[in-house]
Amino acid sequence: MSLRRLGNVRGAAGPPSPPGRRARPPAPGAGRLSGAAREELRRRLLGLIEGHRVVIFSKTYCPHSTRVKELFSSLGVDCNILELDQVDEGASVQEALSEITSQRTVPSVFVNRVHVGGCDHTFQAHQSGLLQQLLQQDPAYDYDLIVIGGGSGGLSCAQEAAVLGRKVMVLDFVVPSPRGTAWGLGGTCVNVGCIPKKLMHQAALLGQALTDSRKFGWEYSQQVRHSWATMTEAIQSHIGSLSWSHRLALREKAVTYVNSYGEFVEHHKVKVQQLERGLPGRLKVVAKSTEGTETIEGIYNTVLLAIGRDSCTKKLGLEKIGVNVSEKTGKIPVNDEEQTSVPYVYAVGDVLEGKPQLTPVAVQAGKLLARRLFGGRSEKCDYVNVPTVVFTPLEYGCCGYSEEKAGEVYQAENLNVYHTLFWPLEWTVAGRDNNTCYAKIICNKLDNDRVIGFHVLGPNAGEITQGFAAAMKCGLTKQLLDDTIGIHPTCGEVFTTLEITKASGLDITQKGC
Incomplete structure (x- = not known):
């Protein structure tokens, strides 16, 4: 098949615009596209969207498509238009578009690689000023989205943005413990939170079940022992497989993953740096009793404060670009769309001020954020009805x-x-x-x-x-x-x-x- 009638339009007046560049056809075939051909078509469509300021997928007889084309013409904006009723296998193109955007109708409008939507959404964006903002965006950035932190929320947002055709990078690095223990992708949940917690909880329930079983008639004379080493080895093996699956998912969606620390150096600029892995220095600790006057002093390599999780926001350079951070908690205040005090910086997950620190919440918030940023959607995360x-x-x-x-x-x-x-x-x-x-x-x-x-x-x-x-x-x-x-x-x-x-x-x- 071939994609034809891709042209440029500027104003309604003047001579017809010259035809645009045709997309290369995939392997010939009749009927429904094979998996390989469908993926090739998807790749080409994303390349088309990536390479042009405004792309309109249209049909010549559609009045809604005509309205949208007339709008951009009145704005004096050059558009690349693909008339789906005049291309070979237009139905396959429209099906691939629906997989990318979740929109099955035309027109389907993209501005600076952001899916604006159909006719109504495009005119709403025009009336609200959003369309003008999108048209003015600088397309020269290396990435559409950079995610700092490979936890559940960040991975969810990154993968959803990639599915929507965005160019995405994920930066994730956790300083190893003094014993050299390192984390894989997945954040707290996968490495030291939900997953190992639930598996160890199951181990405890099995122990209780052994006690209860005698009352239900089970008899056993052999002494029952628990091997901590066996349990932890099995759990760590499962955690490793989950971290690997996260890396594989990013690779399959063409998300750039870098196991490094990210830090803002100025607006829209992030530097990447492989922090020192050596043993920590020695710390003098003074502990005073809350009852009486007893004081304890000592020199230690490591001090553990087992009072919860800490937000790793102090070394991200957020102060250089003006992102507000709570002095008390280190967490980031956001509005109901997860937007920080700097409009182009968003935050999801455990780092949010006053929001539940839960993996499914972060996953949902990250996915919905990507859809609002790049998919023309408006749904926000519900932080109240959270199980x-x-x-x-x-x-x-x-x-x-x-x-x-x-x-x-x-x-x-x-x-x-x-x-x-x-x-x-x-x-x-x-x-x-x-x-x-x-x-x-x-x-x-x-x-x-x-x-x-x-x-x-x-x-x-x-x-x-x-x-x-x-x-x-x-x-x-x-x-x-x-x-x-x-x-x-x-x-x-x-x-x-x-x-x-x-x-x-x-x-x-x-x-x-």
């Missing part, structure tokens, strides 16, 4: 508001709080406490008793919370919960039978099975 779980021996899951926060937002008198203790069936024979597990929902009286907070303390709380989180996104109410048939006997069914409110003061302890 999460604490993988302690007894899991705790929640979604939406805490009772305290809900009271601040909606006023306590406008809330109904339903709660109960419950006893999982699996715990009965094992003889475990019948008043340890807890369920609670917070409902907004002024909005049809809509569930705005969900909390559960019990086995498999994460699996339970995930399903109810989807229901909350759909507008779950107390009545809908009451109308739902529970699965018996499960822990999740307790939410379909809640009757006691906190305001009633009634007893919620379990007296029997």
